[in-house]
Amino acid sequence: MKNRHLIACLFSVLIATGLAFAACSSVPEAANFDGGAPMPPGGLERRPYLIAVTDSSAIVRWRTFTPSTPTLRFWGPGDTIPVRAPLPGPNTDHTVLLKDLSPVTEYTYQIQTEDLGWNNPAKFRTFASPGADDPFTFLVFGDSGTRNTGQMALAQQLNNENPxxxxxxxxxxxxxxTEAELSINHxxxxxxxxxxxxxFATPGDHDLRTRNGGPFIAAFNPPGGWDSGAAFYYTFxxxxxxxxxxxxxxxxRHKRLYGSLANKSGKSYRxxxxxxxxARADPNVDWIFLFFHHSPYSASTGWGGHGSDEDxxxxxVPLADEYGVNFTFSGHDHDYQRSHSLRGDxxxxxxYGTVYVVSGGGGGKRTFRGTGSKWFTAYADQVYHYIRVHVNGYTARMEAIDTEGQAFDSYTVSIPLERRKTRETEALPAAQ
Ligand SMILES: [Fe+2]
Incomplete structure (x- = not known):
């Protein structure tokens, strides 16, 4: 598959939008892959980060303190010549779309900002194609951006992960x-x-306080927007x-600007x-995960604890029941909670039900003392943490990880045999 990346030869830069598209290879350039001198950290307000990766594309974005005219180059396994994407400039915000990539393949990229040299190369993997049963691991966390000691201790663990x-x-x-808070605290x-x-982010109430979420949208939404056509709703x-x-x-105010899930005849709900x-009808989809900020089930009480958002x-909950959502991940309460498997309350x-997980312990203040236990609670504690989820075919295992890197809660669930879908290339497992 990697040859697809080499054979196609498409390379273009859209100067007007400030977005560079880079695809394929065979660019006639005798490039040096050795990485060169590391870029001085003072040059970058936001070091390169990845958004909207798919099985065939990825977006790299970064921000310089002062306007610059940078270049990105990338290469796949076995490539001898990198693809170069010179960007229009000078700008402070830079976005490159890497296209025509192969699934589940490791690519390496570097950026260069004028005379600062090439930064240290970074590696990432493209996603598995829809329906593929490659095992994979993803992380979940929330309510993080305070830069307090809790967030920083947890970040040490997060930064060692390779999800x-x-x-x-x-x-x-x-x-x-704000722009500065996003740069410094995230x-x-x-x-x-x-x-x-x-x-992949979803906005909390604090993220929406500046220009109705303008800095958040600029940082995390891909050029051209999400598949929903709305600012904060998307699938991948x-x-x-x-x-x-x-x-x-x-x-x-937010409803006027961005619509509301609560309006059942509105665009968002529909x-x-x-x-x-x-998702339920798609034979390639075994698991459905929802993620958002406000928690449908939460046992947090007391001052500063929000508890279940009844709206x-x-x-x-009726939609999760009807369509067989496997997990929801939310935040808002600064703790960790995992519900039992729930259906019909x-x-x-x-x-056979949905597991509602609260993961709001990424570093937000722990000012309340009320993470209690209600009828739906399987585990609850107020602890800085993130969640590691490993999906392997019809089985998912989640672990909650603390600042020491220790798993303090874990849960494994498999899709029951009679609920598994039949793919064209796969026979339904025999019932036991
Ligand atoms: Fe919140």
């Missing part, structure tokens, strides 16, 4: 999601991780799993239902 991608449950940059903290794994696939990002902010119908519960056998 396929990361999803975030919102509140990346306290207090108000991009600079997780730079070693973000350069090699795609980051990895192999046999579909991920759906939602916007659960519901103030009047889009979600269509996505869930499509979100009323909207999402009752505990059901594992594999």
């Amino acid at each position: 396929a991608f990361i999803i975030h449950t919102g509140d990346l940059a306290y207090k108000s999601g 991009f600079q903290v997780y730079a070693p991780l973000l350069r090699r794994a795609a980051f 696939d990895y192999g046999n799993a579909r991920f759906i990002a939602l916007d659960t902010k519901d103030t009047d 889009w979600l239902v269509a996505q869930l119908e499509a 979100i519960q009323e909207i999402l 009752e505990i059901v056998q594992d594999g």
Whole structure:
């Protein structure tokens, strides 16, 4: 498959948009792959990070402190000549779309900012194609961006991970999601991780306080927007799993600007239902994961604890039940909670319900003392953490990891035999 990357020879730069497209190889350039001198850290406000990676493309984005005219180059396994993407400039924000890549393949890229030299190369892997059953690992965390000791200790563990991608449950940059807070409390903290794994975000209330989420959108939305056509709703696939990002902010002003899930005749709700119908009908999709900020089930109480968001519960739980959502990940409460397998507001056998996970312990203040336990609670604790999820075919295992790198909770679930879909190339497993 890697030859597809070599054979096609398409290379173009759209100067007007400030976005560079780079695809394939055979660029007649005797490039030096040795990495050159490391780029001085002072040149980059946001080191290169990956968004919207798919099985055939990736977007690399970075920001310089001062306007510059940079170049990106990348190569795949076995390539002897890299693809170069000179960018239009001078600009401070730089975006390159790498196209015509092969699935589950490691690529290496570097950037150069004028006379600062090539930075250290970074490696990333493209995603497995829809329906492929390649095992994969992703991370989840939320409510992170304070730059306090808790966030920084957890970041040390996160930056040692090598996941396929990361999803975030919102509140990346306290207090108000400004450009500077995003740079300092997010991009600079997780730079070693973000350069090699795609980051998929959903906004928390704090991320929306500045220009209605303008800095968040500029940082995380791909050029041209998401598949939903809306600012904060999107889907992506990895192999046999579909991920759906939602916007659960519901103030009047936000609803006017971005729509509302609570309006069942509105565009957002109808889009979600269509996505869930499509996922359930798609033979390539075994797992459905939703992620968003406000939690349908939360046992957090007391001052600063939000608890269950009843509006979100009323909207999402019937849909999760009807379409067989496997997991939801949310934040907002600064703790870790895992529900039992739930369906119809009752505990059901594992594999036959939805597990609602609160992961809001990425570094936000732990000011409340009320992570309790309710009828739906399987595990709850107020602890800085992230979640590592490993999907292997019809089995998913999640572990909650603390600042010492220790798993303090784990849960494994398999899709029951009678609920597994039949793919064209695969016979249904015999019932036992
Ligand atoms: Fe929040």
